[in-house]
Amino acid sequence: MDKYFSVFKISLAHEFAYKLNFLIWRFRNIIQILVFFFLWSSVDSTYFGYSQSEIFAYAFLLIIIRSIVMSTKANDVSGYVSSGELSNYLVKPINFFKYLLSKDLAVKMLNIAFSFFEVTILYLILKPNLFIQTNPIQLILFIISLIFAVFIFFSIIILSSSAPFWVPEIGWGVQFLVISIFVEFLSGAFFPLDVFPKPIYEFLKLTPFPYLVFIPIKTYLGNMSTFETTKNLLLGGLWTIILWLLMNKVWKKGLKVYEAFGR
Amino acid sequence: MKHLDVRFYLKIWKLMAKNSILSLLNKKESVIIFLIGKFVRYIFYFGFLYFLVTKTNGISGYTAIQTLFFTATYTLVDTIGQFLFRSVYTFRQLIVTGDFDLVLLKPINPLFRSIAGGPDPMDLVTIPPIIAVVVYIDLLLNPSMLHTTFYILLIINAIIISMSIHVFVVSLGIITLSVDHLIMIFRDFSTMGRLPIDIYKSPLKEFLTFIVPVGLMFSVPSKALMGIISPLGVILSIIFGITLFVLSLKFWQFAIKKYTSASS
Numbered sequence: 017m018d019k020y021f022s023v024f025k026i027s028l029a030h031e032f033a034y035k036l037n038f039l040i041w042r043f044r045n046i047i048q049i050l051v052f053f054f055l056w057s058s059v060d061s062t063y064f065g066y067s068q069s070e071i072f073a074y075a076f077l078l079i080i081i082r083s084i085v086m087s088t089k090a091n092d093v094s095g096y097v098s099s100g101e102l103s104n105y106l107v108k109p110i111n112f113f114k115y116l117l118s119k120d121l122a123v124k125m126l127n128i129a130f131s132f133f134e135v136t137i138l139y140l141i142l143k144p145n146l147f148i149q150t151n152p153i154q155l156i157l158f159i160i161s162l163i164f165a166v167f168i169f170f171s172i173i174i175l176s177s178s179a180p181f182w183v184p185e186i187g188w189g190v191q192f193l194v195i196s197i198f199v200e201f202l203s204g205a206f207f208p209l210d211v212f213p214k215p216i217y218e219f220l221k222l223t224p225f226p227y228l229v230f231i232p233i234k235t236y237l238g239n240m241s242t243f244e245t246t247k248n249l250l251l252g253g254l255w256t257i258i259l260w261l262l263m264n265k266v267w268k269k270g271l272k273v274y275e276a277f278g279r
Numbered sequence: 280m281k282h283l284d285v286r287f288y289l290k291i292w293k294l295m296a297k298n299s300i301l302s303l304l305n306k307k308e309s310v311i312i313f314l315i316g317k318f319v320r321y322i323f324y325f326g327f328l329y330f331l332v333t334k335t336n337g338i339s340g341y342t343a344i345q346t347l348f349f350t351a352t353y354t355l356v357d358t359i360g361q362f363l364f365r366s367v368y369t370f371r372q373l374i375v376t377g378d379f380d381l382v383l384l385k386p387i388n389p390l391f392r393s394i395a396g397g398p399d400p401m402d403l404v405t406i407p408p409i410i411a412v413v414v415y416i417d418l419l420l421n422p423s424m425l426h427t428t429f430y431i432l433l434i435i436n437a438i439i440i441s442m443s444i445h446v447f448v449v450s451l452g453i454i455t456l457s458v459d460h461l462i463m464i465f466r467d468f469s470t471m472g473r474l475p476i477d478i479y480k481s482p483l484k485e486f487l488t489f490i491v492p493v494g495l496m497f498s499v500p501s502k503a504l505m506g507i508i509s510p511l512g513v514i515l516s517i518i519f520g521i522t523l524f525v526l527s528l529k530f531w532q533f534a535i536k537k538y539t540s541a542s543s
């Protein structure tokens with residue numbers, strides 16, 4: 017475990033070495049939240065089943081959940097594969113996924129710390145009427161849904177980063193399509209998915225994307241029936257297992273065809 | 280007098296655009312995926328906004344169609360800006376490696392090469408459908424000829440403002456060596472113009488109107504088409520655009536003298 021703890025410590029130091037990059041990334045998150053906040057301030061959210069305090073809680077939770085789920089270093093993997101840099105990691109006596117998860121833990125910790133700071137500042141500036149969940153069971157379910165979300169996101173990133181094993185040129189294209197488009201729009205990070213008509217909303221819930229942001233927030237808000245909450249948690253758990261197994265299988269197949277281009 | 284010859288620069292621009300297209304054709308698979316991504320993004324965003332505003336009957340006093348028009352105008356101006364001034368994203372590399380020396384040696388205006396030296400051919404594919412969407416929503420709003428003329432003038436003004444901001448960014452890039460972050464900050468603020476600027480509260484609204492002129496670029500043209508802006512407002516917006524452009528050129532002239540040719 018010592019070597020992974022060292023990776024964690026080095027990653028933390030690395031983030032402090034590139035302070036401006038980190039601050040810009042945080043700043044970009046805040047802009048997105050401000051757009052979300054002001055958009056929903058100017059419409060009647062009750063049309064979609066949210067009280068104003070719930071929709072503002074949604075906006076603030078987005079800052080924290082994005083920090084927990086979407087701050088990662090695994091999005092560099094695509095570049096490692098297409099440039100051949102992956103070889104540097106394969107020859108080391110480490111488990112590559114554990115290595116990435118150790119780096120992610122450092123990045124997530126730093127982002128979470130900053131997100132709480134930002135939430136406090138934004139709360140003091142905007143003074144919104146926020147919904148605070150006090151039911152401990154709901155909070156435990158929320159934490160479980162977040163754990164699922166972290167592993168689902170990690171699996172999706174590694175799966176999309178595996179494309180260059182077969183076609184090295186398409187790495188950035190696949191990442192853009194999967195992470196910047198599908199994950200951003202279909203996870204609920206951009207808007208609550210129940211804005212969509214019911215058939216589209218129900219269909220989206222069959223995909224893994226809503227379990228990244230939307231379902232954790234809905235679980236926190238507790239505005240679903242017990243049956244619905246349980247069903248969503250089970251589906252989230254199921255997607256976590258399916259994607260984790262799929263990721264391992266695709267990665268192993270990818271390694272068999274890996275040719276270390278450029279090395 | 281080549282520095283003032285529009286035809287000469289048009290020819291240079293076409294050559295650079297051709298080079299960009301040829302280099303992109305080497306990455307066909309990526310280009311196809313990227314284009315699919317761009318179209319899917321537009322569909323998702325417009326889809327979300329459509330369901331939101333039709334159910335709530337618009338936002339901040341604007342009807343559903345008007346709100347969609349604001350977003351379509353944002354998409355048009357933003358995409359044209361990215362298409363024309365794409366080379367700003369690679370400018371930092373020129374400065375930190377000292378390769379900017381090679382630009383200075385050529386008999387063309389270095390500012391032209393720095394901001395317009397590599398149009399993004401992918402936007403050539405996305406711009407026509409965006410224009411079609413703008414025209415379609417515009418027809419639903421049934422504007423007068425005068426308001427349409429104001430709209431077109433203000434779109435041109437928005438592109439001039441966008442160009443001025445890009446000139447400021449590359450100028451600051453010469454002094455601070457940081458272009459990537461500055462342009463991303465501008466792009467992030469720009470995204471706030473997707474929706475009518477009226478949704479933001481003071482002092483953010485004023486900041487987005489006068490400091491980072493997102494409101495002038497994206498909201499004012501749409502408002503002019505809807506007849507909400509007076510002719511005086513249109514004239515003042517254009518004066519602002521021209522003033523910003525002149526100031527940006529002055530700043531460029533100041534910044535270029537600070538170039539140290541480091542690393543070359």
